[in-house]
Amino acid sequence: MVYMDYNATTPCDKRVVESMLPYFSENFANASSVYQPARAARKAVEEAREKVASLAGCLPEEIFFTSGGTESDNWAIVGAALKLEARGKHIITSRVEHHAVINTCKALARKGYRITYLPVDSHGVVDLSKLEASIKKDTVLVSVMYANNEIGTIQPVGKIAELARSRGVLFHTDAVQAFGKLPLRLDKNGPDMASFSAHKLYGPKGVGALYIRKGVSIPPFIKGGGQEKGRRSGTTNVAGIVGFGRAAEIVAAEMDADIERVGNLRDILEKRIMETIPEIVVNGHPENRLHNTLNVCIRYIEGESILMSLDFEGICASSGSACTSGSLEPSHVLLAIGLPHEVAHGSLRLSLGRYNTMEDVEKVSSVLPGIVDRLRQISPFWNEKKTG
Amino acid sequence: MEYTDKVCEYFRNPKNMGRIENPDGVSTVGNPICGDVMKIYIKVRDDRIEDIKFETFGCGAAIATSSVVTELAKGKTLQEAEKISNREVVDFLGGLPPVKKHCSLLAEDGLKAAIKNYREKKGAK
Numbered sequence: 001m002v003y004m005d006y007n008a009t010t011p012c013d014k015r016v017v018e019s020m021l022p023y024f025s026e027n028f029a030n031a032s033s034v035y036q037p038a039r040a041a042r043k044a045v046e047e048a049r050e051k052v053a054s055l056a057g058c059l060p061e062e063i064f065f066t067s068g069g070t071e072s073d074n075w076a077i078v079g080a081a082l083k084l085e086a087r088g089k090h091i092i093t094s095r096v097e098h099h100a101v102i103n104t105c106k107a108l109a110r111k112g113y114r115i116t117y118l119p120v121d122s123h124g125v126v127d128l129s130k131l132e133a134s135i136k137k138d139t140v141l142v143s144v145m146y147a148n149n150e151i152g153t154i155q156p157v158g159k160i161a162e163l164a165r166s167r168g169v170l171f172h173t174d175a176v177q178a179f180g181k182l183p184l185r186l187d188k189n190g191p192d193m194a195s196f197s198a199h200k201l202y203g204p205k206g207v208g209a210l211y212i213r214k215g216v217s218i219p220p221f222i223k224g225g226g227q228e229k230g231r232r233s234g235t236t237n238v239a240g241i242v243g244f245g246r247a248a249e250i251v252a253a254e255m256d257a258d259i260e261r262v263g264n265l266r267d268i269l270e271k272r273i274m275e276t277i278p279e280i281v282v283n284g285h286p287e288n289r290l291h292n293t294l295n296v297c298i299r300y301i302e303g304e305s306i307l308m309s310l311d312f313e314g315i316c317a318s319s320g321s322a323c324t325s326g327s328l329e330p331s332h333v334l335l336a337i338g339l340p341h342e343v344a345h346g347s348l349r350l351s352l353g354r355y356n357t358m359e360d361v362e363k364v365s366s367v368l369p370g371i372v373d374r375l376r377q378i379s380p381f382w383n384e385k386k387t388g
Numbered sequence: 389m390e391y392t393d394k395v396c397e398y399f400r401n402p403k404n405m406g407r408i409e410n411p412d413g414v415s416t417v418g419n420p421i422c423g424d425v426m427k428i429y430i431k432v433r434d435d436r437i438e439d440i441k442f443e444t445f446g447c448g449a450a451i452a453t454s455s456v457v458t459e460l461a462k463g464k465t466l467q468e469a470e471k472i473s474n475r476e477v478v479d480f481l482g483g484l485p486p487v488k489k490h491c492s493l494l495a496e497d498g499l500k501a502a503i504k505n506y507r508e509k510k511g512a513k
Contacts (some may be wrong), residue, residue, distance in 0.1 A: 342420035380443035
């Protein structure tokens with residue numbers, strides 16, 4: 001099998017699994033209890049917090065563990081909205097956000113909030129002048145992702161933070177795709193809040209974190225026994241958090257080499273695909289793009305049929321076509337960068353990672369042209385184009 | 389998204405794909421904006437569908453249903469072919485995921501529209 005869907009999820013690193021095992025049956029203690037094993041569990045959680053903070057370039061006390069990226073996004077946005085309710089009910093986000101952000105904003109819109117969805121350019125970068133113009137007296141939060149999951153475009157987070165800060169508006173960033181792929185330094189000049197997820201960086205599913213900058217306070221989203229200093233209740237997911245910490249530690253040690261190796265594989269794959277398949281476009285920013293992500297639109301054919309064909313060859317990838325989402329609309333990200341519907345339907349996302357090899361790249365680049373050719377033979381548009 | 393083995397098989401090895409030069413009837417149904425377009429060509433002799441081919445831009449289900457509807461129609465009289473329903477296409481494939489039902493409707497519509505086009509052409513002569 002060739003797995004090229006690392007932006008969807010990553011395999012849990014065996015070293016991560018190993019670090020987690022003691023916290024299932026051996027030391028199963030509730031980390032909130034008073035006895036010895038609980039203290040050991042608490043210590044392991046705090047060590048994990050340090051490792052995650054170190055990768056994020058922030059302080060350990062600024063990391064709050066959650067059930068994942070979606071919860072972190074929900075908490076940050078709803079929390080900021082509730083906290084600043086009296087000041088205003090306007091939130092600014094972008095048209096290319098993950099559904100965890102978009103649908104949270106939509107839910108707030110139904111409660112009377114005004115949401116501005118910033119447009120992006122053809123590379124998927126948010127328009128900073130539009131952002132500046134959109135900030136009004138009642139604006140309480142800006143939420144713009146760090147790097148896009150579909151096309152990999154990296155947003156000018158530093159500039160957005162500066163702008164938001166100068167206008168006294170909170171800034172949250174969904175850093176789920178960026179965390180582990182880009183070196184982050186979350187300090188006083190950066191965003192006020194950032195969402196992370198463990199399973200995107202070779203950690204387990206079901207655990208993530210919200211970075212909340214020191215001095216920023218939002219009300220809890222999950223209420224209960226007061227874990228995480230009263231800010232995120234629920235019995236501490238010790239094994240998951242330990243795994244997250246170990247995953248962050250491994251990424252921190254291997255990131256530079258990984259960026260170079262995986263980035264190189266992606267570039268070779270991109271070059272080969274572009275050379276062998278006509279009528280194809282690369283989506284995303286040419287430079288400011290995640291090193292592992294390759295998103296292309298292959299004209300005159302449809303994405304799901306490409307995925308099915310790749311699957312028959314043992315290749316796992318994804319697409320922003322409508323058919324993969326169960327609706328008739330193709331990816332909102334591809335539409336936001338200005339692609340026509342029929343082109344957006346032909347999208348293919350190949351996202352690489354730690355366990356990909358040159359053989360994988362060779363396999364995909366040798367198999368894909370034949371698949372495209374076959375599907376184009378069936379396509380009325382391709383045949384029309386050929387005959388004029 | 390769960391496809392039956394039959395859908396996968398017909399997606400992989402569709403029958404009757406391609407064009408017919410100088411067809412007696414042709415139709416284009418669907419919309420590129422929605423991601424599915426089906427084109428059906430028919431050759432008619434003595435009121436019977438002698439040959440039928442399709443070209444489809446679309447997902448796995450769209451390609452599989454196109455193939456199935458052409459197979460069901462081939463050799464049938466126009467009256468018989470007109471009665472082919474999307475239900476028949478779905479049953480032939482052992483079912484389709486609910487979100488893909490429109491693909492089978494497209495197949496039914498495409499066949500009917502090709503027959504209609506044939507009749508219009510014939511009537512005009």
